[in-house]
Amino acid sequence: MTALAPVLANIDANLDSSLERLFGLLRIRSISTDPAYAAECRSAAEWLADDLRSIGFEASVRDTPGHPMVVAHHDGEGPHVLFYGHYDVQPVDPLELWSDDPFSPAVKDEKGHKVITGRGASDDKGQLMTFVEACRAYKAVHGRLPCKVSILFEGEEESGSPSLRPFLQANAEELKADFALICDTDMWDEATPSISVGLRGLVGDEVTIHAANRDLHSGMYGGAAANPIRVLAKILADIHDETGRVTIPGFYEGVEETPSQIKKSWDSLGETAESFLGEVGLSVPSGEKGRSVLELIWARPTAEFNGITGGYTGKGFKTVIAAQASAKVSFRLVHKQNPDKIREAFRAFVRERLPADCKAEFEPHGSSPAFQLSYESPFLNKAKDALSDEWPKQAVMLASGGSIPIAGDFQRLLGMESLLVGFALSDDRIHSPNEKYNLSSFHKGQRSWARILDRIAAR
Amino acid sequence: MTALAPVLANIDANLDSSLERLFGLLRIRSISTDPAYAAECRSAAEWLADDLRSIGFEASVRDTPGHPMVVAHHDGEGPHVLFYGHYDVQPVDPLELWSDDPFSPAVKDEKGHKVITGRGASDDKGQLMTFVEACRAYKAVHGRLPCKVSILFEGEEESGSPSLRPFLQANAEELKADFALICDTDMWDEATPSISVGLRGLVGDEVTIHAANRDLHSGMYGGAAANPIRVLAKILADIHDETGRVTIPGFYEGVEETPSQIKKSWDSLGETAESFLGEVGLSVPSGEKGRSVLELIWARPTAEFNGITGGYTGKGFKTVIAAQASAKVSFRLVHKQNPDKIREAFRAFVRERLPADCKAEFEPHGSSPAFQLSYESPFLNKAKDALSDEWPKQAVMLASGGSIPIAGDFQRLLGMESLLVGFALSDDRIHSPNEKYNLSSFHKGQRSWARILDRIAAR
Numbered sequence: 014m015t016a017l018a019p020v021l022a023n024i025d026a027n028l029d030s031s032l033e034r035l036f037g038l039l040r041i042r043s044i045s046t047d048p049a050y051a052a053e054c055r056s057a058a059e060w061l062a063d064d065l066r067s068i069g070f071e072a073s074v075r076d077t078p079g080h081p082m083v084v085a086h087h088d089g090e091g092p093h094v095l096f097y098g099h100y101d102v103q104p105v106d107p108l109e110l111w112s113d114d115p116f117s118p119a120v121k122d123e124k125g126h127k128v129i130t131g132r133g134a135s136d137d138k139g140q141l142m143t144f145v146e147a148c149r150a151y152k153a154v155h156g157r158l159p160c161k162v163s164i165l166f167e168g169e170e171e172s173g174s175p176s177l178r179p180f181l182q183a184n185a186e187e188l189k190a191d192f193a194l195i196c197d198t199d200m201w202d203e204a205t206p207s208i209s210v211g212l213r214g215l216v217g218d219e220v221t222i223h224a225a226n227r228d229l230h231s232g233m234y235g236g237a238a239a240n241p242i243r244v245l246a247k248i249l250a251d252i253h254d255e256t257g258r259v260t261i262p263g264f265y266e267g268v269e270e271t272p273s274q275i276k277k278s279w280d281s282l283g284e285t286a287e288s289f290l291g292e293v294g295l296s297v298p299s300g301e302k303g304r305s306v307l308e309l310i311w312a313r314p315t316a317e318f319n320g321i322t323g324g325y326t327g328k329g330f331k332t333v334i335a336a337q338a339s340a341k342v343s344f345r346l347v348h349k350q351n352p353d354k355i356r357e358a359f360r361a362f363v364r365e366r367l368p369a370d371c372k373a374e375f376e377p378h379g380s381s382p383a384f385q386l387s388y389e390s391p392f393l394n395k396a397k398d399a400l401s402d403e404w405p406k407q408a409v410m411l412a413s414g415g416s417i418p419i420a421g422d423f424q425r426l427l428g429m430e431s432l433l434v435g436f437a438l439s440d441d442r443i444h445s446p447n448e449k450y451n452l453s454s455f456h457k458g459q460r461s462w463a464r465i466l467d468r469i470a471a472r
Numbered sequence: 473m474t475a476l477a478p479v480l481a482n483i484d485a486n487l488d489s490s491l492e493r494l495f496g497l498l499r500i501r502s503i504s505t506d507p508a509y510a511a512e513c514r515s516a517a518e519w520l521a522d523d524l525r526s527i528g529f530e531a532s533v534r535d536t537p538g539h540p541m542v543v544a545h546h547d548g549e550g551p552h553v554l555f556y557g558h559y560d561v562q563p564v565d566p567l568e569l570w571s572d573d574p575f576s577p578a579v580k581d582e583k584g585h586k587v588i589t590g591r592g593a594s595d596d597k598g599q600l601m602t603f604v605e606a607c608r609a610y611k612a613v614h615g616r617l618p619c620k621v622s623i624l625f626e627g628e629e630e631s632g633s634p635s636l637r638p639f640l641q642a643n644a645e646e647l648k649a650d651f652a653l654i655c656d657t658d659m660w661d662e663a664t665p666s667i668s669v670g671l672r673g674l675v676g677d678e679v680t681i682h683a684a685n686r687d688l689h690s691g692m693y694g695g696a697a698a699n700p701i702r703v704l705a706k707i708l709a710d711i712h713d714e715t716g717r718v719t720i721p722g723f724y725e726g727v728e729e730t731p732s733q734i735k736k737s738w739d740s741l742g743e744t745a746e747s748f749l750g751e752v753g754l755s756v757p758s759g760e761k762g763r764s765v766l767e768l769i770w771a772r773p774t775a776e777f778n779g780i781t782g783g784y785t786g787k788g789f790k791t792v793i794a795a796q797a798s799a800k801v802s803f804r805l806v807h808k809q810n811p812d813k814i815r816e817a818f819r820a821f822v823r824e825r826l827p828a829d830c831k832a833e834f835e836p837h838g839s840s841p842a843f844q845l846s847y848e849s850p851f852l853n854k855a856k857d858a859l860s861d862e863w864p865k866q867a868v869m870l871a872s873g874g875s876i877p878i879a880g881d882f883q884r885l886l887g888m889e890s891l892l893v894g895f896a897l898s899d900d901r902i903h904s905p906n907e908k909y910n911l912s913s914f915h916k917g918q919r920s921w922a923r924i925l926d927r928i929a930a931r
Contacts, residue, residue: 235774236757237758242779250702253702306696320794321782330778334776340701
């Protein structure tokens with residue numbers, strides 16, 4: 014406690030200068046998908062390495078086949094943490110929808126809040142700097158960090174992270190820590206911090222049903238020839254039963270029930286099917302009956318049809334029986350579901366339902382297992398307490414319906430669990446014009462990391 | 473008999489000159505869909521009117537908003553028949569696949585048969601000239617026609633006949649006859665003449681299922697939000713039961729059982745599921761179980777899905793839950809099924825299966841009732857006997873799986889039944905490069921019409 018209070022005071026006192034530093038980083042146009050900005054990506058990496066060196070990190074810019082990584086280390090007592098963030102940003106099109114230049118950051122008033130504006134303010138430059146500034150304050154006050162800290166910043170997160178896995182594999186020994194801290198996620202709301210303890214995995218597959226060897230006239234052949242759209246519709250319709258449960262044999266293998274106290278904490282968030290779905294014009298949960306909407310998106314696996322096409326799809330009408338029809342299907346996975354087994358089970362399910370004269374062809378579209386942190390993890394509970402100290406409301410341990418591959422990569426490639434803590438808000442307009450980051454997220458985010466590091470270091 | 477024999481002899485004696493006349497017509501590039509050939513369409517109409525006048529018809533070229541009609545009348549005793557054909561032809565692309573200029577007709581050898589080559593040789597100039605030449609021969613021999621004959625040639629059949637219905641309505645009194653003769657169909661095979669007594673009708677409809685008010689991320693919303701592709705697949709899958717029967721309530725209202733002697737005659741044609749479907753790489757009839765493949769395509773109604781689209785359909789994968797998905801659906805109708813009722817029943821079927829928060833939108837794509845000539849019709853049986861006299865095998869009364877609107881239009885607008893008799897063969901390559909018409913079709917087709925007119929005129 015005596016160690017923490019002056020660090021928090023230092024953060025408060027230096028908010029303006031921390032903001033100036035963030036502005037310096039935000040001015041760099043590090044758009045990773047556009048080769049025209051490659052030099053700016055490198056500049057951002059160098060800016061970060063320089064800044065980390067100024068706090069006493071041993072920092073280096075490491076080349077990859079794409080944009081460089083920044084790797085930095087700082088010695089310390091106690092556990093070893095690896096912090097991850099990304100310095101690259103999304104493109105800014107359409108530029109005409111921005112109120113100001115996306116790379117001229119500013120602090121503005123918005124609906125009674127002070128917000129930092131600019132591309133990357135929230136995703137992820139503002140977020141990653143909360144951690145850097147917490148380290149800076151701790152170092153300024155105590156001349157050391159509370160524990161051993163390594164940092165990994167990548168520059169390709171917005172373009173699919175093609176260099177990340179090879180880099181982790183090649184540098185596993187250097188990067189492996191006791192656990193990882195990832196700052197690229199949202200708070201539940203502006204008063205309620207959150208830790209993402211579950212991330213759904215994903216299996217993507219594409220099935221094409223082949224029937225006749227050419228398109229047929231539906232008058233000549235209709236009623237006799239197999240129609241691949243009909244075959245496909247029947248198969249897809251069979252995948253869910255009337256309660257919304259997936260019927261593929263073995264699908265729920267490895268799925269665990271969420272502890273009831275966690276479910277209770279989710280219920281207490283006050284999110285209902287009406288509130289969650291109402292925003293997008295819907296009202297009735299389509300998943301398994303008898304489960305809350307948050308449980309459905311955070312802790313239950315799904316089968317979704319992401320695209321379907323077959324026959325004539327232009328304007329007007331064509332009386333054709335198509336030779337083929339196809340669907341893109343994805344499965345969100347939870348807990349210990351095995352992506353390879355799920356893919357095989359789906360394909361077997363399709364093959365079993367094929368008429369004798371139809372064929373199915375499959376194309377895989379990637380897979381990643383789910384990530385699930387144990388609710389018993391001591392790091393998790395320390396972080397939860399630290400966040401609850403800083404913010405008006407208790408931190409919630411939530412899951413995320415989407416898939417964030419980095420957490421799974423750390424688990425698989427480095428044998429390291431991840432704590433996902435972020436201070437972004439759902440209205441930050443990331444990936445869109447007029448991206449912003451609340452000044453309170455930036456300020457209390459720094460204080461949050463100081464508290465988390467302090468708690469983690471405590472014996 | 474005494475009246476007919478010299479007519480047949482005249483036809484035989486004048487085959488070469490009839491061929492010369494057909495060549496004259498085939499040289500005219502009357503492609504109706506391409507405005508560049510509008511003048512050639514008119515030339516074809518005028519060529520026909522001139523030729524009919526040379527036989528003693530009162531013939532005129534009538535303007536329409538599109539290409540002109542040819543209307544001609546010739547007095548005679550006994551029943552009054554209206555003969556229909558079309559002088560327009562399909563485009564000739566891809567030109568490089570033609571062995572010869574499509575508008576330089578010739579007689580060639582092909583697999584042991586003499587064939588007339590050129591665009592329109594079969595569809596429909598060669599066919600319509602069989603009737604004109606039969607009239608010419610009868611007139612040459614007897615100085616009269618065996619009955620009262622009117623003729624209607626249109627020039628827009630290959631481009632959807634936009635002017636036909638208004639023309640029939642405006643000229644109903646002039647065109648109405650005791651029955652119509654239509655020459656635009658195939659023989660069963662080269663030895664077996666056929667009369668099409670049934671033509672399936674058609675209802676086309678398009679359904680779009682709307683779910684969320686925008687595309688959703690399948691990670692964020694998957695398992696909670698309604699997926700319109702899933703909703704659509706379920707509805708389409710429900711339309712057929714396990715026996716291939718359509719489950720829409722009231723769908724089979726107006727469907728009659730085909731007389732058993734007709735079914736027997738179809739069975740005797742030797743067509744099997746294997747032979748019919750094998751040609752297109754299939755083997756298992758997809759329609760109602762327990763019915764022959766010919767019955768399925770000729771005398772049973774269908775529900776077919778002609779197109780489906782929703783979500784991401786490009787290369788690769790996108791984890792999207794679409795806001796909407798749609799399908800083009802068609803129903804082939806038989807006998808007395810009511811197109812309007814079928815459309816409404818389908819739409820009610822869809823609406824009943826919608827989740828509470830989804831909406832369905834419909835777009836109609838045309839409809840026409842089925843055409844079914846009574847198997848007891850005296851004209852039908854006279855034509856059947858006449859054809860059986862001419863060809864090696866007995867004529868068969870078959871149905872056609874496709875929809876030929878002209879027969880329905882004659883029935884509805886002129887209150888007149890149609891006899892569909894044609895001498896084309898399934899390998900005539902109509903609508904394709906190297907179209908041909910067997911010389912025997914042209915020659916025996918003329919003889920067939922002479923026999924039919926003779927039988928019809930007989931008291």
